[in-house]
């Protein structure tokens with residue numbers, strides 16, 4: 129294992145392209161590989177020299193990443209986030225054909241990017257247990273948020289509401305990349321506090337977070353609802369009924385990811401648009417229309 133690690137460190141040392149900010153994916157992959165291979169490193173005199181090489185490459189790659197995140201944070205604070213972050217958006221024509229771009233459940237370098245920009249802190253404890261049918265926190269992978277932004281292209285008149293927003297990845301990234309207002313509704317106060325701190329730090333004045341049970345929250349502003357399966361069963365049914373009432377008053381869109389997509393697809397008052405439905409890809413639905421009896 130230490131030969132593989134030596135070879136990797138040697139290779140990284142010689143690869144000067146890794147200092148280019150846009151090579152984030154390669155840096156994140158390299159840091160992951162170093163971490164994985166280091167797990168098997170034992171403490172022998174031979175490995176001491178290697179350890180110094182490992183630490184040097186890790187701090188070099190981390191420093192380039194930190195610089196990139198800092199520049200992007202500054203751009204967002206200046207109101208230039210849309211320009212700078214869109215460079216990271218998977219290219220449209222690839223996203224529709226290359227399933228690794230907008231499909232799948234894993235996390236990648238774009239999550240490192242979002243984490244580095246937003247600097248969100250997941251509270252270690254003090255998180256209340258959820259009631260049955262309410263789903264524990266897991267963030268939407270960043271590439272799906274980029275896919276969401278590309279597909280719904282929210283404008284200044286839109287209000288995007290993330291139902292069960294956790295640490296706020298979706299409202300923060302959508303707010304930084306578009307002129308839409310974004311609202312996160314989340315039950316857990318510690319997540320809301322962290323999300324609010326990130327929005328304030330990035331000066332995203334159009335992004336706000338409400339601490340509430342989503343079933344009781346004010347939905348009257350939203351034009352786009354996003355659900356990364358925040359609940360199941362009867363709780364999801366209740367929420368969908370509340371959203372349907374909103375749909376009877378104005379034009380809305382509903383976007384989903386995860387197992388709840390199947391439940392939305394089964395609603396007679398909704399129809400999916402745009403792409404084939406997969407639970408590991410963002411789905412976009414619109415109400416069928418006032419003339420449809422199911423509505």
Ligand SMILES: C[S@@+](CC[C@H](N)C(=O)[O-])C[C@H]1O[C@@H](n2cnc3c(N)ncnc32)[C@H](O)[C@@H]1O
Nearest residue numbers: 262265266267268292293294315341342356358
């Ligand atoms: C799967 S996570 C999704 C997080 C976030 N929407 C995202 O995509 O990054 C589900 C979130 O819904 C929250 N949640 C569950 N039941 C809720 C409820 N009744 N009202 C508000 N939030 C709720 C959980 O605390 C958790 O943070």
